[in-house]
Amino acid sequence: MAGAIIENMSTKKLVIVGIVLLLFQAFAFMVGGLIAPSPTTAVHYLATKCVDNQKGHLQGRKWFMPWGPNQCDKIRDFDEAMAKRIEANNIVFSVHIPLPNKEMSPWFQFMLVILQFDIAFKLYNQIEDKAMVTIDVSLAYRDDTVSEWTEMAHSLEQRKLSCNFTTAKIIENEGRYYECDLLPFMEVGTVSHKYYLVNIRLPVNERKKVNVGIGEIKDIRLVGIHQNGGFTKVWFAMKTFLTPSILIIMIWYWRRITMMTRPPVLLEKVIFALGISMTFINIPVEWFSIGFDWTWMLLFGDIRQGIFYAMLLSFWIIFCGEHLMDQTERNRFSMYWKQVGPIVFGSLCLFIFDMCERGVQLTNPFYSIWASDVGTELAMAFIIVAGICACLYFLFLCFMVFQVFRNISGKRTSLPAMTKARRLHYEGLIFRFKFLMLVTLACAAMTVIFFIISQVNEGHWHWGDYTVQINSAFFTGIYGMWNLYVFALMFLYAPSHKRYGDEQSSGDQGGNSGEDIQLTTTITHADGPTEVYRMMGKESQE
Amino acid sequence: MSSGCLFRSLLMLFLALLSANASNWLYLAKLSSVGSISDEETCEKLRGLIQRQVQICKRNVEVMDACQYQFRNRRWNCSTLDSMPVFGKVVTQGTREAAFVYALSAASVAYAVTRACSSGELEKCGCDRNVHGVSPQGFQWSGCSDNIAYGVAFSQSFVDARERGKGQSSSRALMNLHNNEAGRKAILNHMRIDCKCHGVSGSCEVKTCWKAMPPFRKVGNVIKEKFDGATEVEQRKVGTTRVLMPRNSQFKPHTDEDLVYLDPSPDFCEHDPRTPGMLGTVGRFCNKTSKAIDGCELMCCGRGFHTQEVEVVDRCSCKFHWCCYVKCKQCRKMVEMHTCR
Numbered sequence: 001m002a003g004a005i006i007e008n009m010s011t012k013k014l015v016i017v018g019i020v021l022l023l024f025q026a027f028a029f030m031v032g033g034l035i036a037p038s039p040t041t042a043v044h045y046l047a048t049k050c051v052d053n054q055k056g057h058l059q060g061r062k063w064f065m066p067w068g069p070n071q072c073d074k075i076r077d078f079d080e081a082m083a084k085r086i087e088a089n090n091i092v093f094s095v096h097i098p099l100p101n102k103e104m105s106p107w108f109q110f111m112l113v114i115l116q117f118d119i120a121f122k123l124y125n126q127i128e129d130k131a132m133v134t135i136d137v138s139l140a141y142r143d144d145t146v147s148e149w150t151e152m153a154h155s156l157e158q159r160k161l162s163c164n165f166t167t168a169k170i171i172e173n174e175g176r177y178y179e180c181d182l183l184p185f186m187e188v189g190t191v192s193h194k195y196y197l198v199n200i201r202l203p204v205n206e207r208k209k210v211n212v213g214i215g216e217i218k219d220i221r222l223v224g225i226h227q228n229g230g231f232t233k234v235w236f237a238m239k240t241f242l243t244p245s246i247l248i249i250m251i252w253y254w255r256r257i258t259m260m261t262r263p264p265v266l267l268e269k270v271i272f273a274l275g276i277s278m279t280f281i282n283i284p285v286e287w288f289s290i291g292f293d294w295t296w297m298l299l300f301g302d303i304r305q306g307i308f309y310a311m312l313l314s315f316w317i318i319f320c321g322e323h324l325m326d327q328t329e330r331n332r333f334s335m336y337w338k339q340v341g342p343i344v345f346g347s348l349c350l351f352i353f354d355m356c357e358r359g360v361q362l363t364n365p366f367y368s369i370w371a372s373d374v375g376t377e378l379a380m381a382f383i384i385v386a387g388i389c390a391c392l393y394f395l396f397l398c399f400m401v402f403q404v405f406r407n408i409s410g411k412r413t414s415l416p417a418m419t420k421a422r423r424l425h426y427e428g429l430i431f432r433f434k435f436l437m438l439v440t441l442a443c444a445a446m447t448v449i450f451f452i453i454s455q456v457n458e459g460h461w462h463w464g465d466y467t468v469q470i471n472s473a474f475f476t477g478i479y480g481m482w483n484l485y486v487f488a489l490m491f492l493y494a495p496s497h498k499r500y501g502d503e504q505s506s507g508d509q510g511g512n513s514g515e516d517i518q519l520t521t522t523i524t525h526a527d528g529p530t531e532v533y534r535m536m537g538k539e540s541q542e
Numbered sequence: 543m544s545s546g547c548l549f550r551s552l553l554m555l556f557l558a559l560l561s562a563n564a565s566n567w568l569y570l571a572k573l574s575s576v577g578s579i580s581d582e583e584t585c586e587k588l589r590g591l592i593q594r595q596v597q598i599c600k601r602n603v604e605v606m607d608a609c610q611y612q613f614r615n616r617r618w619n620c621s622t623l624d625s626m627p628v629f630g631k632v633v634t635q636g637t638r639e640a641a642f643v644y645a646l647s648a649a650s651v652a653y654a655v656t657r658a659c660s661s662g663e664l665e666k667c668g669c670d671r672n673v674h675g676v677s678p679q680g681f682q683w684s685g686c687s688d689n690i691a692y693g694v695a696f697s698q699s700f701v702d703a704r705e706r707g708k709g710q711s712s713s714r715a716l717m718n719l720h721n722n723e724a725g726r727k728a729i730l731n732h733m734r735i736d737c738k739c740h741g742v743s744g745s746c747e748v749k750t751c752w753k754a755m756p757p758f759r760k761v762g763n764v765i766k767e768k769f770d771g772a773t774e775v776e777q778r779k780v781g782t783t784r785v786l787m788p789r790n791s792q793f794k795p796h797t798d799e800d801l802v803y804l805d806p807s808p809d810f811c812e813h814d815p816r817t818p819g820m821l822g823t824v825g826r827f828c829n830k831t832s833k834a835i836d837g838c839e840l841m842c843c844g845r846g847f848h849t850q851e852v853e854v855v856d857r858c859s860c861k862f863h864w865c866c867y868v869k870c871k872q873c874r875k876m877v878e879m880h881t882c883r
Binding site: 037038039040041042043044045046047048066067078081082085086087088091096098099100101102103105107112114116118122124125175176177182202204206211212214215216217221223225228229230231233301302305306350353354357451455475 | 611657659660662663665667669681682684686688689736738740742743744747748750754760857861863864865866867868
């Protein structure tokens with residue numbers, strides 16, 4: 001692919017393309033920062049303590065409402081329960097999602113809920129080491145305020161209590177709360193109903209050591225996190241706009257390649273694959289989540305992102321490899337198994353981990369791999385292996401980039417002595433590589449910088465009357481950036497129809513035959529019977 | 543509809559309490575016939591309150607407990623008396639103790655309202671348009687602001703209303719307003735920030751953070767610390783506005799979070815029948831070994847103390863459930879008790 005558009009483009013045109021892309025980039029940031037609200041909202045819920053007066057088990061589950069009509073018999077705290085001789089097994093913690101006068105909406109995309117216990121320190125009733133709390137939890141939904149609740153899920157879950165008491169454990173400090181870690185509680189992949197009801201019980205069974213030694217629980221608090229409807233709308237709009245743009249450039253790119261007389265080389269195929277994976281992410285299938293109850297959407301989104309990341313990482317490796325300018329013949333995917341292997345393996349690990357977590361959550365929204373010891377170890381193993389793979393990959397990549405630069409500086413010295421065709425070829429290679437290197441580094445740096453800003457900052461900046469949502473700007477901006485990256489890549493690295501050095505090459509001879517051989521090895525695969533080959537043919541004819 | 547009623551009745555309650563001569567929980571405290579409130583039945587005894595209002599009342603008793611907990615070792619142990627005016631000179635004068643009481647009270651209202659919001663007992667809360675920080679597009683577009691913003695705004699408009707009614711000029715009003723705000727700051731500046739990562743495979747690519755209220759005990763501790771370091775101030779005129787400045791110009795000016803007071807506190811040593819609330823320290827328990835204010839030396843104001851051996855029946859080797867079940871043996875032991883003369 002000696003004649004990529006980028007080499008044959010005049011500087012002026014290149015600058016224009018760059019400016020247009022930058023404008024789009026700024027637009028992407030502004031859409032997120034100015035139009036969209038913050039990406040997610042966290043809502044606090046304090047569980048209401050209901051009393052289950054039911055004697056024996058009636059048919060069907062009884063649902064306990066914390067407020068509104070048909071609300072349950074409530075107690076304010078457990079001293080009251082003690083006075084009324086209510087047992088622990090008859091207490092139901094009830095949370096209605098959302099709060100009064102609100103409705104959930106499919107635009108919220110997902111809902112995940114965090115569980116927190118307020119446990120008071122009592123000198124003689126402390127939390128035991130490695131205490132597990134067993135929760136009997138059920139989730140129901142309904143779509144209007146009057147109909148019956150329909151059960152969505154019911155499960156008996158275990159969660160590890162990791163609490164510590166920061167002050168001295170003396171009688172003076174009784175009543176202070178432990179500081180407990182947040183516990184994962186529930187994850188639902190679509191929010192297709194308006195009202196949800198969570199009922200939690202903490203059954204006690206002394207014989208089986210269930211819920212014994214968990215301290216004196218004062219309250220249960222939940223935090224519900226969902227994506228903001230406004231952000232979802234902006235996000236969908238962006239995807240809907242980006243899909244055709246990438247699709248069109250992809251078709252144009254592939255047409256250009258097929259128009260050539262030679263079969264496509266590896267690098268061209270990889271760029272095309274990158275385009276496909278980008279389109280795969282872009283296609284706004286999420287629109288369906290507004291109408292259908294597809295709980296697997298969250299998992300599907302993960303998979304799509306994973307494929308794109310893996311593709312992008314592979315592309316970088318192969319791009320470096322194809323620009324190595326040594327005598328080795330590559331152009332085969334199998335040549336890169338050493339570098340691509342870690343990517344595939346790492347992605348696979350993360351995929352399995354994701355299936356174990358979000359996959360199981362399709363059937364049981366309360367499941368968490370972190371809840372059990374074995375699960376935690378397994379999850380950690382997967383993540384560590386993936387991390388090692390990532391490190392390995394970056395070592396390879398850095399080494400390759402270093403090699404390319406070493407070869408470039410080696411070539412630089414011998415450039416003036418070469419024939420014009422050869423020189424132009426190498427200069428093209430060097431320029432292409434350096435350009436991509438620069439753009440990639442800029443993109444990566446932007447991603448990292450924005451990531452850090454969005455992590456450190458409060459999430460929004462006030463700027464005069466405007467509030468700039470940094471987190472939203474991060475998401476739309478970075479998403480737009482990688483789209484533009486792929487777009488630019490396909491546009492600039494598509495084969496050019498212009499041919500360089502055709503006329504001049506005949507007059508410019510004098511390189512030794514050794515160099516000729518070297519030239520052929522590096523480019524025959526790239527060009528096939530096009531330019532340089534033909535040039536060589538001319539040379540030999542003369 | 544019922545929540546609407548509740549909201550209105552809550553407002554009514556607060557208005558009623560504020561129209562009384564003392565800040566709200568002091569009014570409640572008045573109902574107790576002993577020097578301190580130990581049981582919550584006090585609220586049940588209130589006539590004319592509906593169930594929900596009783597609950598709000600009980601929350602205020604929790605505040606009372608918080609006050610008494612913080613002052614358990616001091617000469618003034620947050621004591622109140624049955625007679626009017628509620629706190630006598632202790633709180634009607636601009637003392638340190640009054641500063642504490644106002645700060646704690648303002649904080650407690652913010653705290654209680656925020657809690658009521660989270661449990662769905664109040665309707666508007668974070669989505670109330672009158673509270674700053676709410677986007678006009680509503681819950682579906684961008685969610686609501688934190689309930690704590692609402693709780694604090696509520697506390698500002700209702701607890702501060704009485705002082706504002708008096709006019710800004712009185713130095714006592716300025717002191718109360720400052721201390722109310724300091725109480726609310728004790729919550730706001732000690733919010734815990736929790737985060738949850740939920741990106742691809744649970745990575746921190748997407749992270750949501752939120753602020754959680756500290757436990758009320760901690761709020762009490764913070765205000766108590768501010769009580770210990772409170773600044774004595776006096777009113778001065780700067781330009782056209784009246785501000786509170788430290789009486790001793792050597793001291794650095796107080797911040798928004800600090801408590802301020804106008805009058806030095808009495809020593810609380812002797813019982814003074816003319817000033818209710820001044821119970822004195824006669825009969826109080828003290829710690830023989832401590833050199834601090836809870837020690838017998840200081841607590842008893844040098845009057846000396848009685849020592850007697852008392853048999854205490856204590857609970858021991860108990861079995862607990864997380865709620866509502868305790869089975870204990872009774873253990874007896876002899877303890878030395880010191881009480882002030």
